[in-house]
Amino acid sequence: MRYSINLRCYVACVQDLLDSPQVQSMRQIPHHPGVNCYDHSVFVSYVAFRLARRCSLNYMAAARGGLLHDLYLYNSHDRSQYEGNQCFAHPKAALRNARALCADLTPMEENIIISHMWPLARRMPHSREAVIVGLSDKLCAAMEVFGLYRYLKRKPHLPAPA
Numbered sequence: 001m002r003y004s005i006n007l008r009c010y011v012a013c014v015q016d017l018l019d020s021p022q023v024q025s026m027r028q029i030p031h032h033p034g035v036n037c038y039d040h041s042v043f044v045s046y047v048a049f050r051l052a053r054r055c056s057l058n059y060m061a062a063a064r065g066g067l068l069h070d071l072y073l074y075n076s077h078d079r080s081q082y083e084g085n086q087c088f089a090h091p092k093a094a095l096r097n098a099r100a101l102c103a104d105l106t107p108m109e110e111n112i113i114i115s116h117m118w119p120l121a122r123r124m125p126h127s128r129e130a131v132i133v134g135l136s137d138k139l140c141a142a143m144e145v146f147g148l149y150r151y152l153k154r155k156p157h158l159p160a161p162a
């Protein structure tokens with residue numbers, strides 16, 4: 001019951017983004033082993049949403065910024081798609097694409113996206129919501145890399161892909 005209330009609230013925060021072709025196109029982009037960019041972004045977004053809601057923070061910004069944090073929209077294995085190091089290049093590309101997608105992207109959401117690789121990258125989080133998304137990203141990435149995501153996905157804990 002509580003899960004379905006959280007899930008409904010989460011979907012209401014991000015429905016317009018989930019329906020967009022740009023976000024859906026992340027399904028075609030490989031991210032971590034066996035996990036595409038869309039699944040990773042929904043995972044991060046939902047975990048950040050739950051944490052932000054639990055802490056009475058701006059859960060809408062956490063959910064939306066989390067969903068867009070890796071909206072770089074290219075295959076990172078193709079080095080011709082970006083300049084320099086993917087670790088530093090992809091938050092900039094994600095922010096550029098998020099701005100093009102959302103005319104009403106807030107400064108907090110912009111900072112969530114650009115700072116999500118901190119402390120590896122230099123751009124720092126300016127809000128607790130940005131810190132939460134950064135931590136959720138690292139936690140989710142670790143679960144994906146160690147194969148725990150596939151186990152979780154078999155249980156009804158995460159929003160099922162549309």
Ligand SMILES: [Fe+2]
Nearest residue numbers: 069070090116
């Ligand atoms: Fe990222």
Ligand SMILES: [Fe+2]
Nearest residue numbers: 044069070137
């Ligand atoms: Fe990520």
